[in-house]
Amino acid sequence: MPVGPxxxxxxxxCGTEKxxxxxxxxxxxxxxxxxxxxPKNVGRKAMARNLSDVASMAxxxxxAVASVALPKGFKRDDAETLxxxxxxxxxxxxxxxxxxxxxxxxxxLAISITVFARPAGIKPSLRxxxxxxxxxxxxxxxxxxxxxxxxxxxxxxxxxxxxLASRHELHAMIDISDGLAxxxxxxxxxxxxxxxxxxxxxxxHNDAKNIPDITPLQAALSDGxxxxxxxxxxxxxxxxxxxxxxxxxxxxxxxxxxxEKGLVLVKPDGAREALxxxxxxxxx
Amino acid sequence: MPVGPxxxxxxxxCGTEKxxxxxxxxxxxxxxxxxxxxPKNVGRKAMARNLSDVASMAxxxxxAVASVALPKGFKRDDAETLxxxxxxxxxxxxxxxxxxxxxxxxxxLAISITVFARPAGIKPSLRxxxxxxxxxxxxxxxxxxxxxxxxxxxxxxxxxxxxLASRHELHAMIDISDGLAxxxxxxxxxxxxxxxxxxxxxxxHNDAKNIPDITPLQAALSDGxxxxxxxxxxxxxxxxxxxxxxxxxxxxxxxxxxxEKGLVLVKPDGAREALxxxxxxxxx
Numbered sequence: 365m366p367v368g369p370x371x372x373x374x375x376x377x378c379g380t381e382k383x384x385x386x387x388x389x390x391x392x393x394x395x396x397x398x399x400x401x402x403p404k405n406v407g408r409k410a411m412a413r414n415l416s417d418v419a420s421m422a423x424x425x426x427x428a429v430a431s432v433a434l435p436k437g438f439k440r441d442d443a444e445t446l447x448x449x450x451x452x453x454x455x456x457x458x459x460x461x462x463x464x465x466x467x468x469x470x471x472x473l474a475i476s477i478t479v480f481a482r483p484a485g486i487k488p489s490l491r492x493x494x495x496x497x498x499x500x501x502x503x504x505x506x507x508x509x510x511x512x513x514x515x516x517x518x519x520x521x522x523x524x525x526x527x528l529a530s531r532h533e534l535h536a537m538i539d540i541s542d543g544l545a546x547x548x549x550x551x552x553x554x555x556x557x558x559x560x561x562x563x564x565x566x567x568x569h570n571d572a573k574n575i576p577d578i579t580p581l582q583a584a585l586s587d588g589x590x591x592x593x594x595x596x597x598x599x600x601x602x603x604x605x606x607x608x609x610x611x612x613x614x615x616x617x618x619x620x621x622x623x624e625k626g627l628v629l630v631k632p633d634g635a636r637e638a639l640x641x642x643x644x645x646x647x648x
Numbered sequence: 649m650p651v652g653p654x655x656x657x658x659x660x661x662c663g664t665e666k667x668x669x670x671x672x673x674x675x676x677x678x679x680x681x682x683x684x685x686x687p688k689n690v691g692r693k694a695m696a697r698n699l700s701d702v703a704s705m706a707x708x709x710x711x712a713v714a715s716v717a718l719p720k721g722f723k724r725d726d727a728e729t730l731x732x733x734x735x736x737x738x739x740x741x742x743x744x745x746x747x748x749x750x751x752x753x754x755x756x757l758a759i760s761i762t763v764f765a766r767p768a769g770i771k772p773s774l775r776x777x778x779x780x781x782x783x784x785x786x787x788x789x790x791x792x793x794x795x796x797x798x799x800x801x802x803x804x805x806x807x808x809x810x811x812l813a814s815r816h817e818l819h820a821m822i823d824i825s826d827g828l829a830x831x832x833x834x835x836x837x838x839x840x841x842x843x844x845x846x847x848x849x850x851x852x853h854n855d856a857k858n859i860p861d862i863t864p865l866q867a868a869l870s871d872g873x874x875x876x877x878x879x880x881x882x883x884x885x886x887x888x889x890x891x892x893x894x895x896x897x898x899x900x901x902x903x904x905x906x907x908e909k910g911l912v913l914v915k916p917d918g919a920r921e922a923l924x925x926x927x928x929x930x931x932x
Contacts, residue, residue, distance in 0.1 A: 374746035376711045378766055379665035387713040387749050387762060394753045427660045429671040431760040462658035465671050465760070469678045476715040476749070476760035478671060482662055 371491050371554070372417040372538060373481065383426075384481040384488060386417040392435075392472035403442040405516045406475070407449025413541070414479040415457050415520035416591045420539040421488045422529035423481035425459035425522065432466050433474040450477070457522050486529045489537035489595065491554035496623035498535050499602030500559055504592040504613045506544055507572025507584035514571060515589035524611045525593055532605055537595040543588035549627060549641035551594065560628040561585075561619040561639060585629075586643020596621055655775050655838070656701040656822060657765065667710075668765040668772060670701040676719075676756035687726040689800045690759070691733025697825070698763040699741050699804035700875045704823040705772045706813035707765035709743035709806065716750050717758040734761070741806050770813045773821035773879070775838035780907035782819050783886030784843055788876040788897045790828055791856025791868035798855060799873035808895045809877055816889055821879040827872035833911060833925035835878065844912040845869075845903040845923060869913075870927020880905055 373384040390410040392398050398406065411428065418425050430450055434443055443466075451461050459479060503524055509515040521539070528534060538551045544566070552559055563581055569590075572583035592613075597605070602617050609615060622628070627639035657668040674694040676682050682690065695712065702709050714734055718727055727750075735745050743763060787808055793799040805823070812818060822835045828850070836843055847865055853874075856867035876897075881889070886901050893899060906912070911923035 374711070374713065376746055376764075378662045378667050378710060378764075379768075381663040381665045383662050383667065383710070383764070385711070385713055385747055385762075385764065387715050387747055387760075389715040389717060389749050389751060389760070391717055391751055391753050391755075393755070394751055426662060426667070427658070427669070429658065429669055429762055431671050431673040433673060433675055433758055462660055463669055463671055465673050467673060467675055467678055469675050469756075471675075471677070471755035471758070472753075474717055474755070474758045474760075476671075476673070476758075478669075478713055478762040480660075480662075480667070480669065480764065484663075 372420040373423065375488060382483050384418065384421055384423045385478060386414055387476060387478040388414050388417065389474065389476040391474050398473060401516065403446040404449045407446040408453045409516050410475045410477050411450045411453040412518060412520050414477045415459065415522060416539045418479055418481045419521040419525040420537050420593065422486050422525040422537065423488055424484040425457050425479055425481045427460050427462040428454050428477055428479045429463040430461055430475065430477045431464060433471065434466065434468045435473055436468055436470045457520060486526060489529055489534045491536055491538050491551045494536035494551060494555035494557050494596035494621045496557050496621055497599065498596040498621040499599050499617050500596060500619040500621055501602055501615055501617050502567065502592055502594050503611065503615055504590065505567045505569035506540065506590045506592060507569045507580055507587050508575060509571060509587055509589040511575065512571040518591040520591065521593050524613060527610055528595065531610065532597050532601045535596040537593055540590040540592050540594055541588055543586045543643050544594065545585045545627060545639055545643040546588065546641045547594055552625065552627065558622040558625040558627060559619055560622055560630055562630045564632045565616060565618045567614065567616045582643060656704040657707065659772060666767050668702065668705055668707045669762060670698055671760060671762045672698050672701065673758065673760040675758050682757060685800065687730040688733045691730040692737045693800050694759045694761050695734045695737040696802060696804050698761045699743065699806060700823045700825065702763055702765045703804050703806040703809040704821050704877065706770050706809040706821065707772055708768040709741050709763055709765045711744050711746040712738050712761055712763045713747040714745055715748060715760045718750065718752045719757055720752055720754045741804060770810060773813055773818045775820055775822050775835045778820035778835060778839035778841050778880035778905045780841050780905055781883065782880040782905040783883050783901050784880060784903040784905055785886055785899055785901050786851065786876055786878050787895065787899055788874065789851045789853035790824065790874050790876060791853045791864060791871050792859060793855060793871060793873040795859065796855040802875040804875065805877050808897060811894055812879065815894065816881050816885045819880040821877055824874040824876050824878055825872055827870045827927050828878065829869045829911060829923055829927040830872065830925045831878055836909065836911065842906040842909040842911060843903055844906055844914055846914045848916050849900060849902045851898065851900045866927060
């Protein structure tokens with residue numbers, strides 16, 4: 365098995381072809397409140413989160429299977445809405461639902477989706493592989509996804525990842541689900557390197573502004589659920605990429621990978637401070 | 649997509665290779681009682697049920713991913729026992745767990761396993777394809793699996809299926825999970841045929857004897873959870889197969905597929921009666 369648990373997708377050999385697989389569950393009361401999101405958004409998000417894992421490997425989805433445990437009394441219409449949202453979201457990325465298992469039980473809604481994908485001519489981008497001196501880049505703008513509908517409505521960056529990985533020598537990539545600092549920390553751990561992040565260069569989302577008690581930068585570093593791509597590539601590739609901006613979403617260089625382990629935040633005044641994987645220290 | 653939902657596995661193309669995928673969930677309180685089975689048996693069964701679906705297609709497992717929602721307060725030791733049972737059961741059939749997603753929630757235990765497999769030189773056996781005149785055969789002995797530990801301890805018939813499908817022209821195959829009559833009915837529906845079952849030829853398991861209120865035959869027809877193979881093949885192939893008995897488990901011919909739809913049970917006195925997909929009519 366080329367890559368096992370620990371990356372965004374596992375990779376196994378299917379005959380002579382590489383196969384990528386990822387599984388994610390979405391649980392009512394843990395990952396979402398049903399009354400708040402509604403079945404359509406839940407279905408959309410359940411599929412999109414898995415597709416984002418496929419994006420982080422720069423792979424092309426092949427299909428999905430889903431298992432759903434419906435709460436007793438769940439309305440048939442709502443179940444259909446849920447299914448259609450999963451199906452339609454998958455199909456936007458050529459990822460049909462090819463099988464499933466539906467049960468009814470007296471507990472809350474539980475959804476588990478498995479997506480399988482293939483490299484289709486592009487080398488899968490792993491979490492390991494970032495090198496000291498590599499540029500650290502992100503797609504899009506970060507922070508505050510939970511305050512808006514962005515944690516539901518996000519676009520899995522499959523097309524963007526394919527363009528990036530086909531044109532540039534990507535050394536490592538991950539999608540930002542836990543938060544910039546946290547996912548960067550995962551990527552650094554897998555690669556055996558550290559990173560410094562230039563605070564002034566982090567692209568702040570409008571949703572990250574005016575959040576009580578935290579700054580937009582803190583939100584961008586810690587909030588998560590952005591489902592943007594975070595990646596490592598050689599400096600000269602990064603320069604060309606930033607100049608050309610080949611994606612429909614902005615690409616920004618926010619720092620540099622370092623031989624010294626750990627994350628460092630470089631403040632606008634040049635001061636350097638340790639960046640905890642949680643994003644920031646909440647000082648009470 | 650060559651085969652979608654409705655068969656035991658879906659089949660998709662992974663580049664030039666066929667890929668088979670199956671998903672099954674095991675829910676506490678619906679599919680099992682945790683206090684009764686314990687985490688080891690639950691883990692074993694969760695994996696083995698999926699492997700049985702792979703067996704019914706005569707495919708070779710490649711790997712599995714699992715998602716597990718653990719009840720709050722579930723002991724760490726029990727979680728490890730559960731995982732190890734899934735892992736060890738998979739590895740008996742060269743099916744490593746390559747990825748997973750574990751969460752804790754305040755509801756009951758929910759397990760979803762996806763297994764992917766490949767034909768590896770043997771044409772996948774579908775539910776469709778049985779022809780009128782084909783012999784109807786089963787592996788093993790049937791009935792009463794719920795009264796013993798057989799519904800937990802069963803051996804997925806992967807090796808048996810590979811031998812059958814490599815040596816004989818199998819027209820259709822399914823594993824017996826719902827019950828002989830029910831699964832035969834599924835297979836007939838997919839194939840557009842009917843079948844007659846010779847009552848005296850149904851191989852009765854010892855577990856099927858002495859069940860209050862039902863006969864051993866009724867148990868064999870309706871109980872389910874046998875996880876044996878039920879298959880269609882040309883009569884001359886069946887004759888050779890029954891004569892040679894190439895498996896470590898007995899193969900028995902129990903009837904014939906018919907052009908006329910519906911299931912018929914042929915009694916020892918030659919009387920013919922309709923066989924309902926539920927197996928038998930409970931006469932109160």
